[in-house]
Amino acid sequence: MGRDFDIAVVGGGVVGSSIAFGLSLLGQKVVVLDEGDDATRPSRGNFALVWIQGKGLGNPQYSAWSQQSSDSWSRLATLLRDTTGIDVGFERRGGFMPAMSEDELARITAQHRKVLAQPGMPQYQFEVLDHAALSRVLPHIGPDVAGATYCPLDGHVNSLRLFRALHESMLAAGVAYRTLHRVEDIARRQGEFAMRTEKGTIRAGKVVLAAGHANAQLAPLVGLNAPIRPQRGQIIVTERVAPFLHHPILTLRQTDEGTVMIGDSLEEVGFDDRVGHGIVSTMADRAIRIFPFLADVKVVRTWAALRVMSKDGFPIYDQSETAPGAFLATCHSGVTLSAAHVLALPEMIVAGQLSEEMGVFSGRRFDVPQAA
């Protein structure tokens, strides 16, 4: 049997569908091999920020890559709208990192300075606002808010509509989407890859592993290393209310349809995506301290999702030396990086070579011998 596809993308979440869409725009014949509706699917549970401020400590290239994505995000939104008619609600009016004490404000400010002082760090603007200055921009903040930092590059999107728009776009661009095709094994034969799935074997010239948590098991099959773990984040969403908040705040945002999302918890609990009342109570309490009138706004749902977290928190992009043509992409900020995954990464995959700047994201950075 001959080769079915130029490239197989393993994983149909926001990361996989972004890459598959971008590859098809370059004229590649692409298949997406996805699990069924029971997949872990962090793409259905994320907080939907397109975020820059504070990112990149220890890896300035991560900020550069994120900024490149953020800068091309409006192009992506236009492309998705032109392809599908879906408005994904992308807005970049700047965002805030709130501080509930003078100490916290000083700590956040010092963190920005440290990030920006790194050699090779692409600079982002930020401002420090005290309570009075912040309440001129966000008039309803409570007395407990000491201030915030503001960065004009931060934005957000409607992430469920993004996910749908990416899927509709890749289908419109000719991508073959195969659900219930969990990849069980990958073999490299005669210069092509054979992906064994529950529903038969699919052959392609190249393979891109974008399977989120499953990348940990899939990477070694093509000579790569992806030490990742699930990190739980919980989210509260309220009923829809009239617009009052026109900028995302790191832990709180109002969506384009009026709901208020409260989030950004971090927990190390393995593959457990249950909601814990202690965490959501703390999140709700903090949200009410930021905007006291939220105490009278009803919560309609809570949920938890599992970030795909690497050991150092940065994405892993890699290409196999032992199985040329096999690539890997894994990250926790798939929404922020979606524009780079549609508009920049696919060229490198088609060329068969990740760019030199992407070298810092290789999984080989984790192959450090243990000190005796």
Place this chain on the structure above:
Amino acid sequence: MFRRLRDRTATSGDVAFTIDGKLVSADAEDSVAAAALASGVLRFRTSTVSGEPRGPYCMMGVCFECLLTIDGRPNQQACMVKVRPGMRVETQSGKPSVAP
């Protein structure tokens, strides 16, 4: 459009309250949603996304279609609230304003 299956009985008693300022008489066992439907109110609110008119769907607290403003509090599930004498019920348009 809606008609009660049985006539209101003397034992159940009348409860008087207002919907958009109009006096309505209901059965003491009625939910606000049932009483509103029985009094001819079909448009409870408009969709906060599309603006189209909406009314009760499940009548059992699940669908959140029957939201009304009750005694000044917006977005109350009218099917889950029993009528009380003198309550002020208002239909809604768009998203409620919550910021002070």
